[in-house]
Every structure is written in C-alpha cells, then in structure tokens.
Amino acid sequence: MSLHPPGEAAEHLALHGRFTRASRMGAGHINDTFLAEFEGAEPLVLQRVNSAVFPDPEGVMANIERVTDHLARRCPDERRALRLVRAKDGRAFWRDAAGELWRAYRCVEGTLVKDVVGGPWEAYEAARAFGAFQYLMSDLPGGPLEETLPGFHDTPGRLKAFEASVREDRAGRAAAAKAEIDAVFSRRAWAERLAAAARAGLVPVRVTHNDTKINNVLFDAASGKGLCVIDLDTVMPGLMLYDFGDFVRTAVSPAPEDEADLSRVQVRTEVFEALAQGWRDGSGGMISEEERALLPSAGRVIAYELGMRFLKDHLDGDRYFRVHRPNHNLERARCQLRLASEIFSREAELALYC
Template identity: 40%
Template sequence: MENNLELIFSQFNTGCHLLECGRYGSGHIHETYKIETEGSENFNYILQKLNRNIFRDIPSLQSNIERVTSHIRNKLSKTGVSDIDRRTLSLIKTCEGHLWYKEENGDCWRMYKFISDHRSYDIVDTPGKAYQGGRGIGRFQAQLADLPLPQLNETIPFFHDIENRLETFWQTVTNDPAGRVETAKNEINFVKDREEVMKTIKSLGSQGVIPLRITHNDTKFNNILLDSDDNALCVIDLDTVMPGYVHYDFGDAIRTAANSAAEDETDLGLVYMDIEL
C-alpha cells in the first residue's frame, strides 16, 4: 500500500517527495492518510481515498469543496488574516490541474494541506470547548452566507429530509425484514408520538418562514479543529456542505457536543446528554 500511496501522492502538484505515510484520524467514511514530506515547500498533507459508495458524484462533491474553500479564502484574505492555510481547508490539485485523481480501477483520491498545530476532540469535556465548537460553526455559516449562485450540489440526496427518512422508517416497520418490530414497539411508538414535531423544520422551510442557507450538515465536534488554546480554528469534513437549515447544524452539533460518550459507544449506560455542555 505504501508504494501505491507514493505513486498516488506523486500525481498531485506539491513539489515534494513522500517521506512517511500512515492512516490518520477517526473518520468512518473515507480512507485517510497523513503524508509527511521533504522538499522545497516541506508541507505535510492529508490524502484521502473517497468512498464512492456514499458519494457517487465525485465531480459535484469536489466542485462544492472548491467553491466553499475558495470563497472563505477570499474573505479571509480581504480581512488581512495571515494564516489562511490554517483557517480553511486547502485543496491540492493534481499535476494536470484536477481537483481529484482517478485511478484506472476507478478509485478516486483527493489531497489537502495538513493543518498544523491543531487540536481535535471526539468528546467534549468543558463548556468552553462546546462554546468554541458553536462559534466555529456559526462563523463558517456566516462566511458562506453570501456565496454566489449557482446553488451548491446536493452531494447526498435527502440527507436531512425528515419526511423521506420517516417514509423509509415506516416502510421498514411494515416489512419487518429483521423480525424486530415485536421487540421494538416502545421505540417505534416513541417515533410515532413525535412524528409531526420532527417535521416542523421542513414544514417551516417549505412555507418560507425560515430561510434555506448553506449549512455543513455534519457538525460533530471533531469536525471543528481548535488551536493550541482551544479556540475555534477551522471547520473540516466539507463533504456534506450543501443547502439546508441552520437547525440541522445545531441539532447535529448537540448530538456530539452534549454527548457524554463517543458517537459509536456500544455501552449505552455511558451515554447521556450533558445539559451543562
């Protein structure tokens, strides 16, 4: 694999030579590697093999990220920010000028500059960190409030469409493919009792009461990098940035920021909502 990674890395326009590489991070979707280099620039990089089972339209995905990061970079530049490469993701194009590299077998890869001197937390343990996470997401949304048309691509159709999710849920209950309906009646009734409330945001949006904005749509806490003083630095994992409602980002942020355990914790006795956070 290392030899293959070296070949893939060489397809990107860096002016550097791969020195070391290894798996990086706790993400579940893409294969992510940290690349350490030697050369005139001597940057480190994040190289990712994209999950085409989830993101089936790679051109639209990468186009979104290019537009979003370029817009933020321009804004930061106009306000005199000096460390722009730490404040937003920096896509590295291939030697041929493309936003991703496609192997002959169809695998697609992209690369970013590695953001130095950052901290990332899977679990939030202080209100101060929770505040900085919210601050980072709020700033990200504000930076994209004037992103010019055309609208961003929908990278995962119906991602936060509660009506679509409920329709799928009730179809599954009816079909009962795993034979669990009888033992899950309490959970099913829990959903049924709250079904109309869950549709509120979508309904208000359809009525024009709340505006459609550009939202991140995957605001778990480790997607907000903090600096060495635990201040909001940069929002990452931009795969699901697309039109949405700010309530989506708030709700998804609470899912992890106020959670006492990791999102994949199997011991449910450890999982509760910390209201202080």
C-alpha cells in the same frame, strides 16, 4: 480491495517537492486519510474518498472546490480555512487505476482533534468555528451547491421510509421493537417542526456542513482555540438549524451515541449555553429571528430523525450503519430517542440561552 499506495496519489496531487513518506492520520471512519511528507515542500493531507458512502464523489468534489475557493477568498488566514490543493492537471482530484478518487488539502500544522465535548469551553470553541464557517459561506456565489445526498434532513420523508420498513419488517424484528416503534410514531409531529418552517419559507436555505461534530474541527494545540472546520464531504444546501441541531445532538449529552445506560443520556445546560453563544459569536449576527426561535428544538428534531434512522436500519437488518454487537442499532435508536425527549422537556429553559 487493497489500498492504492498514497505515494502515487501524492505524485499526482503535489505540485512541488519530492514525496518521501505517508502515514495514516485520524480514525478514518469514512475516508482513508494520510499525512504525506515531501522534501522541499509542505506536508499535505491526502484522502482516498469512500466511494461506497458517496454515490456521487465528483459532485462532492465540485461542492468542495466551490466551498474551499470561496473560503480562500474570504479568509486569508490559512490556518482558519481548509485549502484544497489541486492536482497537477488542475483538477480537484486524481483518480487511481482502480477508479478511486484521491484529493489533497494543505495540512494545518500544530492542531489536534477532540472526539468528545469535555465541557462548555470546547463546545464554545467548536460551535464558534461552525458558526464562522456558515458566516463565511453566506455569500457563496454561483447558486446552490449540489444536493449530493438528496433528502438528507428531510425528516417527514425519513418518517415515510421508516413506516415502509415497519410494514415490511424484512428482518422480523418489529414485534420485539414495538416500544421504540410506538415512540417514533407517537412523536410524528416532531418531524414537521423544522420542515414546516422550511416549506413556508420562514427560514432560509443556506450552505450547511451536515457533519457538525466536534471531531470535524481542528483545535490549535498551543492555545486550545477552535481553528478550522474540516470534513467538507457533506456540504450541501440546507437549514442552519440542521447544523446547529446536529452539533447539539452530538455535544450536549455526556453519553456516547450508543450509550446503553439511558440514565446517562442528559442535557448539559451549561454546554448548550456555551455552544449557542459560540455559534452566535461565530456567525456574526446572521441568525434570523425565525431561526433563533427554532434553535432550542433543532437538537430534538435531529436526534429524533437519527433515532428513527437507526431503528429503521435495525428493522431492515442492519444494512446501512455498521454494527458491533446484536441490537446495536436498536440501542442507538433508544439513545437518540431518549436524547430527543430530554431536549424536548428542557426547551423552555434552553430558549433562555438562544
């Protein structure tokens, strides 16, 4: 489908100024993002929401509206909290003629994003920003957010779905992936590690971001400090351990998510120490004792869950995650399962930093 011109969206979404031009921003893995410039008004970040990834984009926008309204109340510093700009008709988004949904945010100028965690300082800064986000959301009024991606971190549920895919073996790949399948099944107890605590009510359901990787934090270009959490498409009710665990998963190893050389998949303890410290500093003492006890395991569980999802998709014939080479999802699965094992073997040590 051809992309609807962002200029028309800008006309509907901007209250002031005359639209002059739009240029693409970011890598745009999910949404299409543009910087829209105006004569007589501040620039805006315009996004066309990916309707294939988000089955309920209006639910997504309802959540984002509540979260950004609350951020605006709680955090007067506009550079530290994403601000949604409402459309001329007062709604949180505008739909184009093709039915695609557009939204606008204030542009936080003088910022940059980082795609990899180079070292402890960056881990600290990003973790502090995510921790602060959770702290600011801790008194969100109006009841729980909508669960726009149901069961997103329901690890036991994911395991059941995985078992079904192994049985079905619709792409005929299960025999060749036996070692990885066995690795998932032999660690099935890991699926219960956070889920059991949640079921027993030992850890609270909070507002979670659900995409806590470093490139969803804007850094101040001048000071290098972490400023503002972006990419709120997946805000939902969940455990803080999901967000912490996903950040550990994406930050702690120097290797990318699909590293083929598994010897490069490692736990950088100094990065873990910094990110645990950053999260604590940002979240203002809200982490409970029960949550704290599970922090060392959170990255392991989330890496295990994602490893299982990659392997499931490989067995299903690569239907969900886009692949760039044969066996790409199998390699991703190996990498995540290795990371989960690496974290597991270091948890006693990691606990010293939590």
